[in-house]
Amino acid sequence: MLTADIGRRIELVSMDSHCHDISIALYQQDHGAGPEYRIHTYSRDPEAPQRVEFIREAMVRLAGLELVQGGSGRIRFPCRGDHAKACKRAFLEVCKLPNGTELAPKALSIFDQKSNRTIRINPGAGDSRQLSADGADDEEKTRRLAAIAQGLAKLAEVQVAGEGANRITFSCGRTHDPLIGLLLGRALNVRAVIREQEEAAGRGVLLAPGAQNQSMDQ
Numbered sequence: 001m002l003t004a005d006i007g008r009r010i011e012l013v014s015m016d017s018h019c020h021d022i023s024i025a026l027y028q029q030d031h032g033a034g035p036e037y038r039i040h041t042y043s044r045d046p047e048a049p050q051r052v053e054f055i056r057e058a059m060v061r062l063a064g065l066e067l068v069q070g071g072s073g074r075i076r077f078p079c080r081g082d083h084a085k086a087c088k089r090a091f092l093e094v095c096k097l098p099n100g101t102e103l104a105p106k107a108l109s110i111f112d113q114k115s116n117r118t119i120r121i122n123p124g125a126g127d128s129r130q131l132s133a134d135g136a137d138d139e140e141k142t143r144r145l146a147a148i149a150q151g152l153a154k155l156a157e158v159q160v161a162g163e164g165a166n167r168i169t170f171s172c173g174r175t176h177d178p179l180i181g182l183l184l185g186r187a188l189n190v191r192a193v194i195r196e197q198e199e200a201a202g203r204g205v206l207l208a209p210g211a212q213n214q215s216m217d218q
Helices: 048-063 084-094 139-156 177-187 190-201 209-217
Strands: 008-016 022-031 034-040 109-112 117-123 129-133 159-161 167-169
Touching: 008 084, 022 048, 022 084, 034 048, 034 084, 048 084, 048 177, 084 139, 084 177, 117 139, 117 177, 129 139, 139 159, 139 167, 139 177, 139 190, 177 190
Parallel strands: none
Antiparallel strands: 008 022, 022 034, 109 117, 117 129, 129 167, 159 167
């Protein structure tokens, strides 16, 4: 059986439609300097290594993680903070991208069809970020910004504060703008995201090829 000391699995894409439906997972390893993450598949498909490399590169460029020096293939947040929930969500997002996709960080603004406004993430006090929207200030706008901020809190475990509950901060004190840009669109409809995660959680397991063969023989 093929095994590897890769850590604790925290997220799984059981069938990657961009690489012959292979299973790919995100693993967390705990180190003294903070958690590190590894993207791994047991698949022996010849295109699997290239797929893993693309997803790892997408996590770096789109979500703001960095490669751990030494050729280990692990990635981590530059702040060394424990942002496992945000990392899991970012992993699921980048796995939706086919190989060859241009990996440019997303803008900190997006059009929100529900409110018919453009939502923006602006610098706030200290290391915080403030949500704003165009159009006249009214109760509906305040509620919508607060709802999007709460969506980001559920996706990335940011803290929400401010008079209109529209200021967000990370516990590490860093801003993590690429990560927020990646998740902002999903925060507009966080209920759908959570439902998607719940449905995906029960689909498939990641097994080593030997275990897969054993399971098929039973």
